[in-house]
Amino acid sequence: MLRFTLKRLISGIILLLVVGTATFFLAHLAIGDPTVGLLGSSATPAQQAALAHKIGTDRPLLTQFLDWGGHAITGDFGTSWRNFQPVSGQISLKLPVTLSVVTFAIILSAVFGGLFGILAGLNPGTWIDKLVKGAAVVLFALPGFWVSLVLVVWFAVNLKWFPAVGYVQPTMSVQGWLRSITLPAVALALGAIVMVAEQLRNAFIAVNGQDFVRTLRSRGLTQTRVVLHLLRNAAPASLTVLALMFVGLLSGAVVVEQVFALPGIGAMTNGSSQNGDIPILLGITVVSVLFVVIVNFVLDVVLGWLNPKARVQ
Template sequence: MLSFIAKRLLSGIVLLLVVTSGTFFLAHLAIGDPTQGLLGNSATPAQSAALRAKIGYDDPLLVQFWNWLSHAATGDFGKSWRSFQPVGDTLALRIPVTLSVVIVALLLAAVFGVLIGIICGLRPGGVLDRVLKVASVVLFALPGFWVSIQLVILFAVNLHWFPVIGYTSPDKDLGGWFRSITLPSISLALGAIVLIAEQLRNGFIEVANQDFVRTLRARGLSKRRVTMHVLRNASPAALTVLALMFVGLLGGAVVVETVFTLPGIGTLTQSASQIGDMPSLLGVTAITVAFVVVINFLLDLVLGWVNPKVRER
């Protein structure tokens, strides 16, 4: 088990290094000279030169990368090229916003996805099963921003149940915080619910038709115990999808945060990309990949507990 954990930790560190390095060099290639985006078109050559010297952009590319990487390894992501505030402080304010939306969306997806998947797996071809098939086609065909806007129109503008835009901190108003993240979380969760339900339903049906399940039924086990055996064997695929959903929801947060005007890392990524704020962009990338590594590591541990064969890989 220790070797299994060590391999997963090492692969996570390698992934973090590869993604952040790739982002650094690709961003430099795409952005070019960031002073135009930071200062505007009216900036003089002298102002641009002064800013390049201030942010260290005149240094060789490998020197810039080493300076960023050596500081990032200690948790220092540098200062924003736009505000010159520490990127770490900005991330500390924005990460809770994004995580609150993503975690609530993930909980909604897990609860409703598992529940619907089990019901459809127990009754394939039923009414709910047919609804699931239609929903899987419709939701994946509709753009995420369009779904978000329709939720705003229905529940915020027409019914006045939730705020149209904005975010309320939970330490100021817990009820206001919950209302401010409800629609963004539902918008993110809809597609994930359908995907998890579909994966669990297919795995449930596949396992239910295997010989060992027929043996369990022949031995006289109750329907509940047989269902639990089937669910345990069908769950790895759904757990994998759930972990992948976390990554997908982080990506979807860019669109949702823009529609609902949430001050999370999604809107920070968008603004940093537009103006060429490299430290902010790299900080978001490093934190996002770190979350992905942790989630995948926890998933591997759970899968290793559910299926001991996984630990042998």
């Protein structure tokens, strides 16, 4: 198990280094001269040259990369080219907002997706099964931006159950914090719920037809204990989907945070890309990939525990 864990950890570190390097060069290639976006088209060549010297873009690109990479390893992503504040400090202020919404969405996806998947898997061909498959088709077709607007109109404007926009810090009010992240989390989770349910349904049906399940039933085990055995064998597929959903929900937060006016990483990414603030974009990318690596590492360890055969891969 230790060797398996170390292999997954090394793979995650390599992925982080590769993505960080690729993002650095691609960002500079895509944005070109950042002084144009930072100063505007009315800036004079002298002003652009002065800003380029201040932010260090007048140096060779490889020198810039080595300087950025050497500091990034220690968690220092430099300073923003827009406000000249430390990137790490700005991300640490925005990250809890996005993580709270994404984490809540993952919890909703796991709970409701698991419940619907188990019910559909135990009752294939019934109305519950057909409802899950129908919901999967419909919700995948709906754009997240439209779903977010519908939730705002129904539950914030008409029913007034939740605030339409804004974010409340949990230190100020736990109830207010939960109310402020509920609608964004639901908007993110709807598609993930049906995906988890569909995967768990298919896994339940496949496992339920195996010989060991019939043996368990013949021994007189209760339905609850049989379901627990089924869940352990069917869980890997759903856990993999949840890990993939985490990556997708981080990306989806860009749209949702715009609709609900949340001061998170998504809104920060959108503003930085428009301004050409490469240090902010690089910092957000590295931190996002770091969380993806952590989630996938935990997933691999859990799957290795659930399925010992996976440890030899």
